[in-house]
Amino acid sequence: MQTLYVHPLPVRIWHWTNALGFIALIVTGLQIRYVGLIGLMPFKTAVSLHNWIGFVLIANFFVWFFFYLFSDKIKVYHPELSAMKHFRASFRQLQYYGYGIFKGDPNPHHVSAYHKFNAMQSMTYQVIMLLLVPIQFYTGVLLWDVKRFSGMVELFGGVRVVDTVHVLLFIFFVAFIFIHPYLASLGHTPTAHFKAMFTGYEEVEEETGRDSIA
Amino acid sequence: MAEPGRKGTTTGAMHRDGFVVAALVAWLGLIPVAAPSARAADSPANTLSDGDKKCLTCHASEGMTKNLGNGETLALRVHGEAFAKSVHAPLGCAICHAEINLDKHPGAQRKIETRRGYAVAMIEVCRTCHEDKFKLYEGSVHASLLRAGIPVAPVCTDCHSPHSIAPKAAGQPMKAVACRKCHETIFEAYAGSVHGLARGKSAESPAPLCAGCHRAHDVGAPSVGDRLRNTCIACHGGTIESHQSWLPNAERHLEVVSCPACHSPGAQRKVDLRLYDGVSRERMVEKKGVPQFEDRARSADKEGDGLDAIALRSLLKQFNVEGAERTTTLRGRLEVRTGVEAHQLSDKSRAVSNCDSCHREGADPFQSVTVSIVGADGRPLRHDAQKEVLNSAVSVESMRGFYAIGGTRIKLLDVLLVLALLSGILVPVGHMTVKWLFRRYLDQIAKQKSLENQTAEPARGGDTPGKQ
Numbered sequence: 001m002q003t004l005y006v007h008p009l010p011v012r013i014w015h016w017t018n019a020l021g022f023i024a025l026i027v028t029g030l031q032i033r034y035v036g037l038i039g040l041m042p043f044k045t046a047v048s049l050h051n052w053i054g055f056v057l058i059a060n061f062f063v064w065f066f067f068y069l070f071s072d073k074i075k076v077y078h079p080e081l082s083a084m085k086h087f088r089a090s091f092r093q094l095q096y097y098g099y100g101i102f103k104g105d106p107n108p109h110h111v112s113a114y115h116k117f118n119a120m121q122s123m124t125y126q127v128i129m130l131l132l133v134p135i136q137f138y139t140g141v142l143l144w145d146v147k148r149f150s151g152m153v154e155l156f157g158g159v160r161v162v163d164t165v166h167v168l169l170f171i172f173f174v175a176f177i178f179i180h181p182y183l184a185s186l187g188h189t190p191t192a193h194f195k196a197m198f199t200g201y202e203e204v205e206e207e208t209g210r211d212s213i214a
Numbered sequence: 215m216a217e218p219g220r221k222g223t224t225t226g227a228m229h230r231d232g233f234v235v236a237a238l239v240a241w242l243g244l245i246p247v248a249a250p251s252a253r254a255a256d257s258p259a260n261t262l263s264d265g266d267k268k269c270l271t272c273h274a275s276e277g278m279t280k281n282l283g284n285g286e287t288l289a290l291r292v293h294g295e296a297f298a299k300s301v302h303a304p305l306g307c308a309i310c311h312a313e314i315n316l317d318k319h320p321g322a323q324r325k326i327e328t329r330r331g332y333a334v335a336m337i338e339v340c341r342t343c344h345e346d347k348f349k350l351y352e353g354s355v356h357a358s359l360l361r362a363g364i365p366v367a368p369v370c371t372d373c374h375s376p377h378s379i380a381p382k383a384a385g386q387p388m389k390a391v392a393c394r395k396c397h398e399t400i401f402e403a404y405a406g407s408v409h410g411l412a413r414g415k416s417a418e419s420p421a422p423l424c425a426g427c428h429r430a431h432d433v434g435a436p437s438v439g440d441r442l443r444n445t446c447i448a449c450h451g452g453t454i455e456s457h458q459s460w461l462p463n464a465e466r467h468l469e470v471v472s473c474p475a476c477h478s479p480g481a482q483r484k485v486d487l488r489l490y491d492g493v494s495r496e497r498m499v500e501k502k503g504v505p506q507f508e509d510r511a512r513s514a515d516k517e518g519d520g521l522d523a524i525a526l527r528s529l530l531k532q533f534n535v536e537g538a539e540r541t542t543t544l545r546g547r548l549e550v551r552t553g554v555e556a557h558q559l560s561d562k563s564r565a566v567s568n569c570d571s572c573h574r575e576g577a578d579p580f581q582s583v584t585v586s587i588v589g590a591d592g593r594p595l596r597h598d599a600q601k602e603v604l605n606s607a608v609s610v611e612s613m614r615g616f617y618a619i620g621g622t623r624i625k626l627l628d629v630l631l632v633l634a635l636l637s638g639i640l641v642p643v644g645h646m647t648v649k650w651l652f653r654r655y656l657d658q659i660a661k662q663k664s665l666e667n668q669t670a671e672p673a674r675g676g677d678t679p680g681k682q
Contacts, residue, residue, distance in 0.1 A: 035620050036574035043569040043620075047462045097645075102652040104659040147465035158543065158614025167627050171634045178638030182645070 003201040006116045010067040014060055015197055021057040022177060025050060029170055054140045061133060075114040077126055089119030101186065111204050128176075132169055139166040262298050262306075269307045270294045272320070283327035296378035310339050310376070333371045334360070340370040350431035358591035366396060373430075387417045393424040403557040410557075422449070435593040436556065437472075437486065437549060437586075438497075446473045460567070470616070471548040474556040475579070476566040481555035484582035485546050487526075487599065487616065489533060492540030498533060499588040500595065506532075507587045511597035520598040521585060523606035529585070530612050546604075546616030548572070548579050573620035580604050580621050 007015070031038050031046035040046075068074045080086035092108040100108075109118035117125065139162050142149045146159055156162050184193040188203065196202040262270070272278065274294045279287040297303055302310070313324075326332045341348040351357050351370075359367035370376075373392035380386070388410070394401035404410045404424070412421035427445050428436070436442055447453045447468075457464040475483050489498040489507075500507055510532050512518075514525040521529060526544075533542040550556045572579055583603060584596040603609050604622040616622070649656075 032573075033620055033623060034575075035570050036576070043573055044460075044462070047569075051462070102648055102656070104656050104663075144463075145466075146463055147469065160610055160614045160617040163617050163619070164610055164624065164627065167624075168630070171627065171631045174631065175634040175638040178635075179641055182642035 001203045001205060004111060004113055004204055005200055006111060006113055006202045007197055007200040008067070008071075008073060009200065010063055011073075012197060012200060014064040014067070017060045018057060018064075021053050021060065022173060024053045025057070026170070026174055026177060028053065033167070051144050054137070054144070058137050058141075061129075061137065064129065073114070076116050077122060079122065079126070080119065086119055086123070090123065093118045093120045097183075097186070111202055116202070132172065136166065136169045136173070139163075139169070260298075262294070262303060265308065266297075266303075266306050270297075280326065282329060282332075283325060286329050288326060288329050288332060292377045300377060300379045301381050302377070302379055310336075330365060333369050336371060336376075337369050347431045350429075353592075354431060354433045355435050355592050356433055358593070362591055368392075368396065372396075386423055388413055388423065391423055393428075397424075397553075400553050400557050403554045407557055407559040408561050409559060420449075435588075436553070437547075437594050438588050438592060443468065443473060470546065472550065472556075474550045474559060475548045477560060477562065478550055478555050478558040479560055479564050479566050481550040481552075481558060482582070483548055483579035484551050484584065485579055485604065485616075486549050486594075486596070487544040487546050487583060487585045487603075487613065489530070489585070489587045490543050490545050490615065491533075491535075492542050493535055493538050495540075497588055498542070500590045502590040505590070507589075507595050508597070511585065515597065520583075520600040521603065522600050523603045523608035523612075526585065526599060526603050527608060527612045543615050544585070544613045546613070546618075546622075548618075551582060572618055575620065575623070577621045580618070 027040065028046045028050040031040050032043065032050060035043045035046075041049075068077065080089065089108070096105060096108055099105075107118075139156075142153050142156065142162050143159075143166060146153055153159050153162055156165075181194075184197075185191070187193040188205075192203055270292060273290055273292040276291060278290040280290055282288055292307075308314070337348075356368050360369065372395070380390075388405065391401065401424075405414065409421040412419045413423060426449075427442060428434075429441075434441055454465060454468065457468060461467055474481060490496065491498050510529055511521065514529040514532075515521050516525070530542045530544065535542075571577060581601055583599040583601050585599050586594045586596040589595040603613070605625050607624050607626040610624065
């Protein structure tokens with residue numbers, strides 16, 4: 001095994017702040033939406049926490065955004081321009097998780113400093129980070145002060161539409177928050193990728209890295 | 215001479231031939247007769263003009279009435295002292311009663327069919343001096359009712375006793391409020407409210423009487439427009455700031471929740487879904503002479519048990535302007551269910567400040583739903599809707615302007631959340647289970663690979679130069 005530095009410090013800070021923040025947003029979001037069913041905290045406290053954490057995560061988003069925008073690490077997100085190649089790579093990865101992993105096949109993705117995501121991750125994370133997360137923040141800010149942003153709320157289709165979009169994305173992130181750590185546990189050891197996200201160093205096999213990072 | 219009880223004639227207990235003769239003599243100044251109420255030298259009635267005093271010689275007499283065409287009687291008595299104190303005293307009798315021909319009065323037979331008819335006719339007399347107030351009145355819900363032929367619609371003299379109008383600046387005691395004649399139960403609720411109690415203690419209290427909130431002449435339907443809300447905010451300075459200090463989205467709350475919905479803590483609340491024009495973005499108003507809302511609502515509500523989400527959507531479509539980009543939509547507002555409840559305002563320490571009372575499933579305000587439009591007469595026209603419309607995915611588009619977190623959440627999204635949670639748990643558990651089931655197979659493969667490596671190593675080692 002050799003170690004590769006694949007998670008720079010700003011990315012790790014962003015990642016763990018984001019992870020904790022999203023968990024807190026989900027918990028407070030559930031409390032806000034299901035005030036009669038869940039009694040973790042008063043409604044008003046949940047709203048207040050939800051708002052504050054939301055703003056922290058918006059600021060945190062820009063840590064991620066500017067780091068990648070102004071560093072060569074942005075290459076990890078470079079899209080595969082050949083759709084056929086991308087599709088094949090994604091299919092191979094899906095095939096590995098859905099079948100090959102059970103019979104000991106090697107991970108088709110090989111980690112390197114500028115190629116840390118497999119084809120599925122690369123596409124998924126770009127959709128999440130450049131589309132879903134910004135929409136979630138945007139709708140969240142609109143709901144934070146509906147009156148102040150009434151023009152934009154109207155433009156979006158009305159407060160019910162804004163809320164419905166916010167909740168649909170919330171539902172997606174609820175599923176994501178369970179599946180993401182599970183996929184992260186599918187490294188060469190269950191804790192390998194978690195450790196890497198703390199230390200920045202990913203352990204890969206000599207010559208050919210065999211695991212992807214969830 | 216008039217006969218007692220004859221239609222269109224003057225009559226009463228004191229109405230006898232002799233009385234009429236005496237009155238006529240007095241009018242002519244042959245006998246110096248003073249009105250009973252103006253006899254004392256220091257009586258305010260003494261300040262009246264001689265002509266007015268002459269009128270009072272008869273009209274101050276108790277029980278003086280006129281029989282009307284429909285069998286009613288019209289009181290003709292004027293309290294001299296009250297009139298002398300009124301703001302109209304300097305004008306004198308003749309300015310309002312110019313139609314009376316003194317040469318023939320009271321002998322002239324003036325036919326009046328009904329008290330109501332006389333009061334309505336007298337509006338025009340008031341108008342000659344009070345044109346500004348009349349214009350306001352014409353735009354009021356009271357005038358709309360009058361135009362609609364509602365027999366109890368108030369006219370000037372229903373609220374203003376014409377012969378004893380007090381100066382405007384005087385602190386009006388609660389018992390003198392004319393509104394209570396028609397709105398007795400509401401007035402009782404008001405009297406027990408924080409405003410009524412303060413006003414009851416002192417007529418000089420800044421607490422409003424009816425007109426303080428509803429205005430005197432341009433009285434509007436309470437649930438139409440922002441006027442009442444603005445009145446509350448205008449008197450209670452710092453309302454927005456004080457709500458912002460504790461209430462998230464305070465301005466939005468002040469916009470969509472009527473003040474009594476929280477400040478009448480015992481009141482039952484409801485949601486009124488108001489139709490808004492897609493083009494003008496104003497609340498929809500029924501066109502005069504073209505009533506559509508009630509017919510369309512009834513037609514959409516086929517079962518008659520309230521509009522469901524689909525019926526509501528089809529109703530809205532009927533109000534869309536053809537070819538317009540923006541469609542008719544609904545905006546909800548939380549109101550109290552009755553006018554009585556709207557007036558049971560309490561001290562602010564008792565106001566509803568518990569978010570759960572609205573933001574939980576099954577909360578009281580969302581158990582009663584109406585859909586409304588402003589009628590041609592300025593009053594809202596409402597049709598019941600089923601409470602489920604608030605939680606239906608079908609309503610997302612039609613009800614895009616109204617949403618209360620938790621309380622009106624869409625059920626379908628709850629189902630999706632459960633599915634997301636289940637898939638978030640079951641996918642990893644399922645994947646782990648399959649891996650566990652395949653563990654022996656994987657062990658075998660691992661052993662096989664290990665053996666292959668072991669056998670391959672010596673072979674590779676033998677081939678490697680220097681490793682001999």
